[in-house]
Amino acid sequence: MFRTQYCVCRCFFTHNYFIKEFDLHVNFSDRTQLIKEYSEVLTSRGCGDPEQLIPQLEQEYKRRRNLHDESWERRQLLAREYKPLHPHLYTLQASFLDPKFVELTQVVAKELGQTGEGLTKHLKDHHQRIYSFPVFTPQFCHALVEELANYEQSPLPKARPNTMNAYGIKLDELGFDEFVTRLRSDYLTPLTRLLYPDWGGGQLDSHKAFIVTYREGQDVDLAYHYDNAEVTLNVALNGDYHDGELYFGAMRTEEDPKTRRLGYTHHLARGLLHRGQQRHGALPITEGVRYNLIIWLRSSSIRNRQCPMCCLEPELEAVRQGCGDGFTITNTDVCSAL
Numbered sequence: 001m002f003r004t005q006y007c008v009c010r011c012f013f014t015h016n017y018f019i020k021e022f023d024l025h026v027n028f029s030d031r032t033q034l035i036k037e038y039s040e041v042l043t044s045r046g047c048g049d050p051e052q053l054i055p056q057l058e059q060e061y062k063r064r065r066n067l068h069d070e071s072w073e074r075r076q077l078l079a080r081e082y083k084p085l086h087p088h089l090y091t092l093q094a095s096f097l098d099p100k101f102v103e104l105t106q107v108v109a110k111e112l113g114q115t116g117e118g119l120t121k122h123l124k125d126h127h128q129r130i131y132s133f134p135v136f137t138p139q140f141c142h143a144l145v146e147e148l149a150n151y152e153q154s155p156l157p158k159a160r161p162n163t164m165n166a167y168g169i170k171l172d173e174l175g176f177d178e179f180v181t182r183l184r185s186d187y188l189t190p191l192t193r194l195l196y197p198d199w200g201g202g203q204l205d206s207h208k209a210f211i212v213t214y215r216e217g218q219d220v221d222l223a224y225h226y227d228n229a230e231v232t233l234n235v236a237l238n239g240d241y242h243d244g245e246l247y248f249g250a251m252r253t254e255e256d257p258k259t260r261r262l263g264y265t266h267h268l269a270r271g272l273l274h275r276g277q278q279r280h281g282a283l284p285i286t287e288g289v290r291y292n293l294i295i296w297l298r299s300s301s302i303r304n305r306q307c308p309m310c311c312l313e314p315e316l317e318a319v320r321q322g323c324g325d326g327f328t329i330t331n332t333d334v335c336s337a338l
Contacts, residue, residue: 006206006324008317011310013064017057018164022047023223028057060163072321074157075173082174085150086143092179098134098269101187108190119194128262128278130248131195135271141237145291148211148237161210161294164225167218169211171293172322180209180295191273192231192297199230199275200299206323207297211237214244214282214290222282226252228309228325229276229296236266241288246272249279253311266292277308298326 017028022045026038031054042050084090094102104122123131136144148169152158161168171180184207192201208229214220221244234246246264250256256279264272274280276296304327307314316327 004328004330005318006322007314007327007329008068008319008325009307009310009314009327010317011307011312011315012325013061015310016163017060018223018225019053020164020223025225026057028061068319068322068324071159071170071173074159075175078156078173079175082151082154082156084147084175086147089140089143089147090175090179092182096136096140097187098137100134101136104133105187105190108194119191126262126264126272128248128274129195130262130264130272130274130278132264132267132270132272134269135233135235136237136269138269141269144293145238148213148291152213161212162208164222165210165212165219167213167215169213171209171211176209180207184295184297188233188295188297195273196231196275200302201231203299203301204231204297205300205328206326207295208323208326209293209295212292212294214241214285214292215288216285220244221284224249224279224281226279226308227276227296230299230302230308231273231297232276233271233273233293233295233297235271235293236268237291237293238289239266239268241290242286243283244285244290245283247281247283248274251275252277252279266290298323300326300328303327 014029015027017026018024019026019042022042024038024041024045026034028034031051034054034057035050039050042053047053089096107122108119120131123133125131151169151174159170159173160166161170171177184204189202189204192199192204195201212219212222244266246266248262248264249258266272302308303325304314306312307327314327316329318324318329
């Protein structure tokens with residue numbers, strides 16, 4: 001009997017370190033490599049002494065090495081110690097979803113067959129294969145934001161949601177993994193199967209779901225980037241803030257003329273669906289606090305052939321718990337364990 005085990009690509013430990021103060025992604029293995037490859041560009045961006053960056057990069061390397069084990073430990077701790085404000089939110093219910101979203105998935109199942117023709121008539125098409133549609137009810141979003149604020153105010157440990165956002169919540173640690181799994185399999189995959197067949201949209205078998213929080217004095221914007229995902233869903237959970245629009249450019253592998261950027265303004269409870277490898281960013285909010293639900297939807301059938309972050313055949317390391325970065329092996333493969 002074969003057993004599937006989730007993995008990360010080894011590039012996770014050395015690639016795509018974001019140095020926010022200089023708006024630069026770098027690869028990092030040691031001091032000599034960093035100085036040799038990035039000293040000139042860092043100096044051109046106002047870094048007087050690239051050596052000063054070494055401690056924070058070494059700290060980030062250590063964080064990544066310990067990330068999966070520490071995340072699992074936090075998950076176990078929160079399951080024991082955290083007292084939810086709204087316990088009913090942790091199990092997905094149809095009443096949480098916008099009726100138009102439920103109807104959309106039913107239309108896909110009953111009318112569209114095996115092609116995507118006609119599906120975009122039921123979505124708002126923003127061009128470049130970017131689509132928006134209602135996902136949740138405003139009432140659910142309000143209750144979820146209350147739950148998130150309750151956890152934020154607790155003394156329990158929290159972890160940054162990804163390598164670029166310093167503030168937010170990893171939803172698997174808080175106990176929402178089954179919620180998101182059902183949302184992915186029952187409601188999102190029927191859409192992505194037709195919209196993104198070339199990106200594994202019909203074979204989404206894992207995800208990374210998190211909340212990003214923007215407020216004055218913390219993160220207020222997000223630099224231009226691409227996601228570690230085949231498809232991304234971004235849902236606005238509140239509307240009491242100003243500005244903070246998204247903008248989109250070309251796919252990672254394409255020439256990216258800065259004059260051809262596509263803008264998008266968030267609307268409460270509405271989701272935006274796009275290919276993970278499409279470059280995008282978020283402009284600064286100017287007032288209030290913004291909460292967004294981000295789900296990186298992943299397909300091992302795609303990423304097992306080519307890592308979306310290093311663009312090479314992945315060199316895999318197994319994780320003891322969780323879904324890693326969505327790469328998979330069977331128990332007949334040879335793979336080192338984290």
